[in-house]
Amino acid sequence: MSAYKPIAALVAVACASLVQPAQAEDDAAALRAELQSLKSDYDTRVGALEARIAQLETTAAATASATEALPAESPPPAPATASASAFNPAISVILAGTYADTSRDPADWSMAGFMPNGGEVGPGERSFNLGESELTASANVDPYFMAQLTAAITGEDEIEVEEAFFRTTALPSGFTVKGGRFFSGFGYLNEVHAHAWDFVDQPLVYQAFFAGQRAQDGVQVKWIAPADLLVELGAETGNGDAFPGTRQGGNGLNGATLFAHVGGDIGDNASWRAGASWIDLDSEGREYEDTDAAGLPVLNAFTGSSETWVADAVLKWAPTGNSAQRYLKLQGEYMHRKESGDLTFDLEDAALTDAYRSTQSGWYVQGVYQFRPRWRAGLRYDALDSGDTDIGLVTSGVLPVTAFPALLSGDPTRTTLMLDWNPSEFSRWRLQYAWDEARDDGDTDRQLQLQYLYGIGAHGAHKY
């Protein structure tokens, strides 16, 4: 049989349809049918031939000598035009925005009993707000390092370097070293970028203890044990900056963070991770704004040591481990902090200084349930306890306790509900409603937020 037959048939079809379009339809259909049957015939033969080739190849490979090292793997076809852009890093952009409606003025929001820390805390502003636009570029540098930059362009037209770090890829024995600016590895949520949070905002305990999220300029060493259970140990140090620490004038290592995580599976349906972390930092003149007994603004400052313990746990469950349909994610973190040193009242004028000591704690638990593909609902409860704060200037009678309204003991709480809809992996709409009782008067601030998140560019891969 001639291989030209299908072509001849095609030509015939073409000619027939050109010459006599109306009458030729039946003929064309017949030819098409013939063509189709020829095609399937060939497909079967080609299939059989391919199978035979595959068989021969397998046998050949198997009998090949052991010294014939790496296979002649056909690499993915090279791009037609090689260009400088072939080495461009993976770039992704996340756009975010919110619409907020709060029953109380966000400007007077505070966490009772906790020093204001100047971070991105609180419910944000009312009405429409452009969130942080996150730009991430990452790539392997060479066979030994990878590097990543995440810059946040804020709605206030500022560019912040969220993370900019290198990381080793070739160290032996389970070690990785990371350096530059990076989100510290303590706890669970600290390393998670804003667009991957399950709620619009951070838990109160992160807002109070770490001004939202702690990134440090420094270095991290992490080690993973060679075991079937995940055992991860990490240590960090840096320049000491970022709340609750402050930048120190001296040389060398400032502050220390140690963390340990363990994790594994529970059957086919669930996985878990739990950890403990210790963050030891020093503050020199850590300023915060307050009002004095007469209600006039003053600038106070803390100098001393700050030691925080964090316990974290997360559990994820999905039927047959398939999170595409339904899944449940439960997580919680507890933080405990001791600060001791000196507190200066009215830095710029009276400048009275005496001892200061505080023991504070806080926690949150949250659950997020994907009840059908693309739809998730979540519930979170936040609680803080400012504990007993010992202010030397008050106990010695120099100043009344009302001179430190921000430090009057308090126990802020918040309950948050959220519902999100994810048209695809790259887009998310979220509705969140919170009953916020963080202020010192304990009255409820009802906060409604509608948020969008869009990701474009490279397909991101998220941490657990």
Added chain:
Amino acid sequence: MKNLIRGALALLFLSLALPSQAAIRVLATTADWGALTKELGGEHVDVYTATTAMQDVHRVEAKPSLVARARTADLLVANGAELEVGWLPVLLQESGNPKIQRGMPGYFEATSVVTLVEKPEKFDRAMGDIHPYGNPHIQLDPRNVAAVAKALTARLTAIDPAGADYYATRAADFGKRWSEATARWQAKAAPLKDVPVVIMHRDQAYLCRWLGLKEIAAIEPKPGVPPSAGYLGQLVSKLSAAPPKFIMLNAYNDPKAANWLSERVHAPAVVLPFSVGGSKEAKDLFGLFDDTIDKLLGAVK
């Protein structure tokens, strides 16, 4: 502080004592490549499979158990072509294991030795969850499995040269059995040729091509995009004129949409194992194909 350090050290020594050093430790991303590695590596390999047939491999996470397994793996057998793009890069980073990084002998991608179909001409996510390198779901064409087996044997030999003869013998044996089985499957599946079918997702494309099944529609309007009620309605009216013989879905798929359509176009919904472990019969790669073809033939009778 001292107690913490002591505790950490105790944990360290405990964990060092655990893993066995005898076999090559392999982390396979899918059940199929795990099964193939076992066929070829026999008792020289200790294979851990990252996912099961009941899971959508797109949607897996770099969970702690996988990080731990990646840490101690000598060889990573991945599918590649971006099937694992949402989690494998993080897993590799977190593992702290230089042996299985991209470009190292311990990093193997099955799709690297197969010509992929459906390579998109332009990349635009408006077209759904498309894969720039082509359709990555290659395992349901036995000719692809044979090609991967060949390359994987060479890779095992490169990593463990001492076992070269062992791997060669096993590969020859597997190759013989596989080509016989392939011929048997093809002969048996002849009645499936040109049978019109509705598929769920593009992950059934290689199977359809191999057996000559005629895809007349897909339940997903675009890859990775679940069907809307309106789209399903359109499908019903389109398919009523020329109904499919059956609707194909995979063990891990939500059967709701397929069952809904099945009732309306009067064609059975056939649940295929898709991967080793996806059905009782699909115990290994041979079982996977036996069962897939039996289920398909059962639906055309």
